[in-house]
Amino acid sequence: MYVALLSGKNIDMAKVEVNSISNLYVEKTLVGRVLLFESDDSINFSKLGLTHEGGIFLGKNIEDIDFNVFSDKNIKISVLNLKSELNSLLFSKKIGEFIFKKGLNVDFNSNNVLRVYLTVNGVYFTKQVFMQDKKEFAKRASSKRKFFMPTSIDSMFARALVNIAGAKKNVSVLDCFCGSGGLLLEAAVVGADVFGCDIEEKCVKGTEDNLEQFGFKVTAVTGDALDVDSVFDKKFDCVVTDLPFGKSSKIVESKKKLYSSFML
Ligand SMILES: C[S@@+](CC[C@H](N)C(=O)[O-])C[C@H]1O[C@@H](n2cnc3c(N)ncnc32)[C@H](O)[C@@H]1O
Structure with missing residues (x-):
């Protein structure tokens, strides 16, 4: 399952755009700007104008994450608070501790990015695959x-x-x-x-x-x-x-x- 962080300028249009470049688009959830959708394997986020970030959905609980999706043991944690009441800094620390216990390293220079969206409808853990260059x-x-x-x-x-x-x-x-x-x-x-x-x-x-x-x-x-x-x-x-x-x-x-x- 894919995750797209849509532009807040026009969420409906951003969704239609994602659909337009995906062969088998099936919308699963939309929470604020966070869109979860299924598609074929070749989705090219870099084509999109109204999507700021793209990733692979890993789960809503950290315990469910299969860390083998990352190419090595060094992981960068990047948390984005989207109107959630959770404290981003404390949450990042907790993720860091969990990762450490798993025998992995927190590395802010790593290209393996665990991108975490804190939303009003819970937490979305993703493997980031795309960040728009504005x-x-x-x-x-x-x-x-x-x-x-x-x-x-x-x-x-x-x-x-x-x-x-x-x-x-x-x-x-x-x-x-x-x-x-x-x-x-x-x-x-x-x-x-x-x-x-x-x-x-x-x-x-x-x-x-x-x-x-x-x-x-x-x-x-x-x-x-x-x-x-x-x-x-x-x-x-x-x-x-x-x-x-x-x-x-x-x-x-x-x-x-x-x-x-x-x-x-
Ligand atoms: C809103 S502007 C288009 C802006 C354009 N998308 C851009 O990125 O610059 C509309 C254009 O339609 C042209 N226009 C007006 N009436 C026209 C007509 N009957 N046939 C062709 N062009 C026309 C105007 O000269 C104007 O350049």
């Missing part, structure tokens, strides 16, 4: 891109959206309101072939510049999303987009009409 996402934040658009979606959310849409290697992804290319950038990072269209020529150029800045290629064209069939003579595996929500001189249709026409 700096990686921050590198691609809209403020760090050559062409900046204030309406561009946060890169972790963008990653979640492209995963949910089905972006992956050898899959073609279209964003027909591509703006500065924030969604396409995350789709490219997970290996998809990316295509964009925007009614504003400066956005098309900006998308090209932004993708190039991070070493990716995009096919971007100026055109109207409502007439996308004449913009691209091609079908796509998936579409991921965020529609305009501010004021724009180029949006001649009312937004209501634009939204309903596009959704059809």
Whole structure:
């Protein structure tokens, strides 16, 4: 059984994202941000935008843990208190004593991490397999891109959206309101072939510049999303987009009409 520590920004969306990259997802429990789920063996937590940590569930009682899952005797204990009334420091000490009695060593430099979540619904012991590197996402934040658009979606959310849409290697992804290319950038990072269209020529150029800045290629064209069939003579595996929500001189249709026409 797997454990994911979801981002508190949007737990429902984070759950859907985990489901989207797992072949046999079965949710077992959700306690606050701690999600327990079953899946196939190849879950790749590092693809996810809205999951901060990933691990293997070891049990709710320390006595039940099979310490053979760790590659050697040196174990780092890492406790995270998620609104529990337990004292994290005292609890860490107790775990340390238990580990010592088992003939294992507590080693704060070890890569074998016993990650422990203290929740309102008890304690979850896990073997940590993934810790999100937020700096990686921050590198691609809209403020760090050559062409900046204030309406561009946060890169972790963008990653979640492209995963949910089905972006992956050898899959073609279209964003027909591509703006500065924030969604396409995350789709490219997970290996998809990316295509964009925007009614504003400066956005098309900006998308090209932004993708190039991070070493990716995009096919971007100026055109109207409502007439996308004449913009691209091609079908796509998936579409991921965020529609305009501010004021724009180029949006001649009312937004209501634009939204309903596009959704059809
Ligand atoms: C919310 S922004 C997209 C932001 C984008 N996801 C990003 O990361 O920068 C919406 C974009 O839709 C474009 N747009 C508005 N009406 C359009 C239309 N009819 N067809 C294509 N693009 C359109 C705007 O120029 C704007 O760049």
